[in-house]
Amino acid sequence: MLRTVAAVVMDHVAPFELGVLCEVFGLDRTADGVPPIEFRVCGPRAGAPLRTSVGMSLVPEYGLDGLDGADVVTVPACQIRDSYPPEVLAGLRAAAARGATVLSVCSGAFVLGAAGLLDGRRCTTHWYHAADFRRRFPTAHLDPDVLYVDDGDVVTSAGTAAGIDACLHLVRRELGSAAATTIARRMVVPPQRDGGQRQFIDLPVPECSGDSLQPLLTWLQERLDTEHTIADLAERARMSPRTFARRFVAETGTTPNQWLVTQRVLHARRLLEDTELGIDQIARECGLRTAALLRHHFRRVVGVTPRDYRRTFSAAMSSA
Known part of the structure; x- marks a missing residue:
């Protein structure tokens, strides 16, 4: 009643x-x-x-x-x-x-x-x-x-x-x-x-609790549009793949793949807010390759589709 x-x-x-x-x-x-x-x-x-x-x-x-x-x-x-x-x-x-x-x-x-x-x-x-x-x-x-x-x-x-x-x-x-x-x-x-x-929610950038991987994380943030394998990252960090994976989880609290996905979604959020790039181009810019993959990960992390997010938060659209 x-x-x-x-x-x-x-x-x-x-x-x-x-x-x-x-x-x-x-x-x-x-x-x-x-x-x-x-x-x-x-x-x-x-x-x-x-x-x-x-x-x-x-x-x-x-x-x-x-x-x-x-x-x-x-x-x-x-x-x-x-x-x-x-x-x-x-x-x-x-x-x-x-x-x-x-x-x-x-x-x-x-x-x-x-x-x-x-x-x-x-x-x-x-x-x-x-x-x-x-x-x-x-x-x-x-x-x-x-x-x-x-x-x-x-x-x-x-x-x-x-x-x-x-x-x-x-x-x-x-x-x-x-x-x-x-x-x-x-x-x-x-x-x-x-x-x-x-x-x-202002999603925080996943932090690194140790110093050994920080240079690698900084390097990765500048190359989100590039494919990275665990083997390649382990070689760059001068570790075996198994040691690298274990150290990565210990220092960041998440796996290398999940860390990269979160970083790419955060980058996609910024591009949706600040640019007029199309969804396909944003997917390529942030390293998620296709619009379908971007929509999948974006909705899982943020809770709405990229298009709906842009409609709400785009500075470019609101100033048009």
């Missing part, structure tokens, strides 16, 4: 993520055929001003009693901290216990985790906070690659705008595709986006 939605806000709430909840659930769209939704903004105390993350204040109309009877209880992003108000955590636990669906946007997942609502559950949060999240909530099953996770009565979204995807998904699940499409059209966003948040 999606008749009443409550948003839980605390000090240092993020206005954009709260705004996403307001936009999807808080506006009257009955004239467009969307069923009415009662929307409540609930703070620790009704009428008590709260600071936001950007130097302005908001005054929630409801206290935590506004969670009573809500079909969906949402938690927008807020400042990640060591502890959250106990009464807020208790309110979230009580809402979940009586059967409400709980939804978090971005770092709001940390609040759900602190309430114990993600123990043993599939979930996500902003990729930037994934390591911190895993450290704090080791029993949660975090997937940092997706835009949102629907685990039944718990829905979590990735960073910032991914909250739109999660909210529209919940509307689609509870009210049907027509309602979700209508809201998306009014918001001028796609009803459902392709890919996950992997496409937005």
Whole structure:
């Protein structure tokens, strides 16, 4: 059911993520055929001003009693901290216990985790906070690659705008595709986006923990368009192929072939962002030879096709 939605806000709430909840659930769209939704903004105390993350204040109309009877209880992003108000955590636990669906946007997942609502559950949060999240909530099953996770009565979204995807998904699940499409059209966003948040992650260049192979790795990065065999690389490193393969894994954490594939995908990302080269030429420039092979490895590493990635991130296209 999606008749009443409550948003839980605390000090240092993020206005954009709260705004996403307001936009999807808080506006009257009955004239467009969307069923009415009662929307409540609930703070620790009704009428008590709260600071936001950007130097302005908001005054929630409801206290935590506004969670009573809500079909969906949402938690927008807020400042990640060591502890959250106990009464807020208790309110979230009580809402979940009586059967409400709980939804978090971005770092709001940390609040759900602190309430114990993600123990043993599939979930996500902003990729930037994934390591911190895993450290704090080791029993949660975090997937940092997706835009949102629907685990039944718990829905979590990735960073910032991914909250739109999660909210529209919940509307689609509870009210049907027509309602979700209508809201998306009014918001001028796609009803459902392709890919996950992997496409937005700044993939680090695989590092080398030792000095013995660093000159070889630098040499390889300058020759990604060339075929390299293990035997040739081992000879260049003055090692036997078996010793070279073992040393490579020890110093980089991955195999020579996988290291090269990742480097080539990273180079392809840069070419897709900064040039107007065709996909076939980019495949040759980065050493993946064919467009089909580029698409295969690019989608596996980044999560979307090269064409979709360029559509989103190309500086050349956006300046045209």
